Amino acid sequence: MGEQLTLEHAITRNALLGILVACAALTLMAVAAPVTTPILMAAFIAAVLRNPVRVLVRWHLPRPLAALIVFLGFLSAVGILAVLVYDPAVRWVGEAPKVISKIEQSLSPIKDTIEEAQDTAEKLEKATELGADNAAPVRVKQTSLLQRVFDTSRVFLAQVAVTLVLALFMVAFSAPLIPPSLTDRFGPRGQRVRASLDEIEWQMSRYMSALAAVNVAVGILTAAAMYALGMPTPILWGVLAAVLGLIPYIGPLIVAVVIGCAAMVTFDTWTAMLMPVLAYVIINLIESELVTPMVLGKVLTLHPVAIFIFVLLWSWILGLAGAFLAVPILVAIVITARNLLLEDGQTLSEVMLRAGGLRPVDRSLVVAGPTPPAK
Structure with a gap:
């Protein structure tokens, strides 16, 4: 019984210690978001581009040259898409007041009810006021909108530049971050760590490449469906589906x-308005329920609840970039745990015990407990 309590206390202690370390690390990353975001985005881009670089290296091209060719191709594709969607995006931004007006007309009964409730609340508030507040109002000096846009754009462009340069370095140089001379000093365990890191890099690259290919296919199908249904600027909707699908x-x-808001402005009948949304929903369901599990299931299976929690968590830490990076970060954590922690059939409890310097005892003693005395 004492051994069982010792095991439970050690597991609880190590679990709490791990939670504290994780919270401290996440807080540090949130504080240092301007630095953390470019590093993580560069690692994500490098993971996607690493497989094409390997293909060119097999064709006997030097790795730096292969990385430069793939990177320039990636930048060219992004630039072409940006040029194609810039004018349609500006057009739809200009249509925003019209979209809002049409939505307000559709929701006018609900709006009237809310306004009546607000008027009633204001009357009750005035009726219960005890006296006027004669205190002078406090005026807060605000930064102009132009200055805020300039400051935000400057930081964003700097982060983009750092991300691209760092991603190019990650792809061009194949030397590991941890040199083999350091891991070899730890004997077989150090060699296993080095082999596990190589496997993590390979699996991450394959996962990210497959995920990018699936989303590109979703974007192409979405653009084709929007074109067939008569939606204007189908390329814009395809790019939006491919990017936000991550x-x-x-x-x-x-x-x-x-897409639904754009369809409300474009068409006059409810059937025509709903068809583009329905087409995209069908494409997304086929991708999420059939294609993605079939393509990525052999690589890694992620729990939907864990994915949702990670999206919320990293969106809070890094903003929009964190939402894009939530799944890659979860994939890296799961692969790292499988390769470096849960080895040789170990359970998570045994790993936590070893982290605390304790040696797990026979599981039969913990499960069954002491043998009852014979009658």
Whole structure:
């Protein structure tokens, strides 16, 4: 019985210690978000581009040259898409007042009810006022909108530049971050760590490449469906579906809402308005329920609740970039745990015990407890 209590106390202690360390690390990353975001985004881009670089290296091209070719191709593709969607995006931004007006007309009964409730609340508040407040109002000096946009744009452009340069370095140089001479000093365990890190890098690259390919296919199908249904600027909706599709749950919801708002302005009948949204929802369901599990299931299976929690957590820490990086970070954590922690059939409890310097005892003693005396 005493051994069982010792095991439970050690597991609880190590679990609490791990939670404290994780909270401290997440807080540090949130505080240092301007520095953390470019590093994580660069690692994500490098993971996607690493497989094409390997293909060119197999064709006997030097790795730096192969990385430069793939990176320039990636930047060219992003630039072409930006040029294609810039004018349509500006057009739809200009249509925003019209969209809002049409939505307000559709929701006018609900709006009238809310306004009546607000008027009633204001009357009750005035009736219960005891006296006027003669204190002088406090005026807060606010920064102009132009200055805020300039400051935000300057920081954003600096982060983009750092992200691209760092991603190019990560792809071009194949030397590991931890040199083999350091891991070899720890004997077989150090060699296993080095082999596990190589496997993590390979699996991450394959997962991210497959995920990017699936989202590109979703974007192409969405653009084709919007074109067939008569929606204007189908390329814009395809790019939006491909990019926001990297954000689980939240991204497809945003795409469906935006397509629905655009359809309300474009068409006059409810059937025509709903068809684009329905087409995108069908494409997204096929991708999420059939294609993605079939393509990525052999690599890694992630729990939907864990994905949702990570999206919320990293959105809070890093903003929009955190929403994009939530799934890659979860994939890296799961692969690291499988390769470096849960080895040789170990359970999580045994790993936590070893982290605390204790040696697990026979499981039969913990489960069954002491043998009862014979009658």
